Amino acid sequence: MTDRRIDPRVVKTQRRLRRALVELLRVMPVKSISVQHITSRAMLPGEPFTCITVTKRILCPQL
Incomplete structure (x- = not known):
């Protein structure tokens, strides 16, 4: 069994x-919010492209 x-x-x-x-949902309509x-807004450290890729994987794991 794996950990x-x-x-x-x-x-x-x-x-x-x-x-x-x-x-963001409190201040912007859903259609205006992008990754x-x-x-x-989350102030993630690291290269922007990497952050966007990670964000998509976390918010939309089925993709």
Whole structure:
């Protein structure tokens, strides 16, 4: 059986992204919100393209 613990960094990033999304939903219509808006609001460290890719995987895991 494998250990299924999630990396704490992933958990922290998920929390930041969810919080950013909720904050944006309070001030913007859904159609106006982009992945770039969410990542910039979440203040994720790292290269922007990488952040956007990770954000898409976390928010839309089925893609």
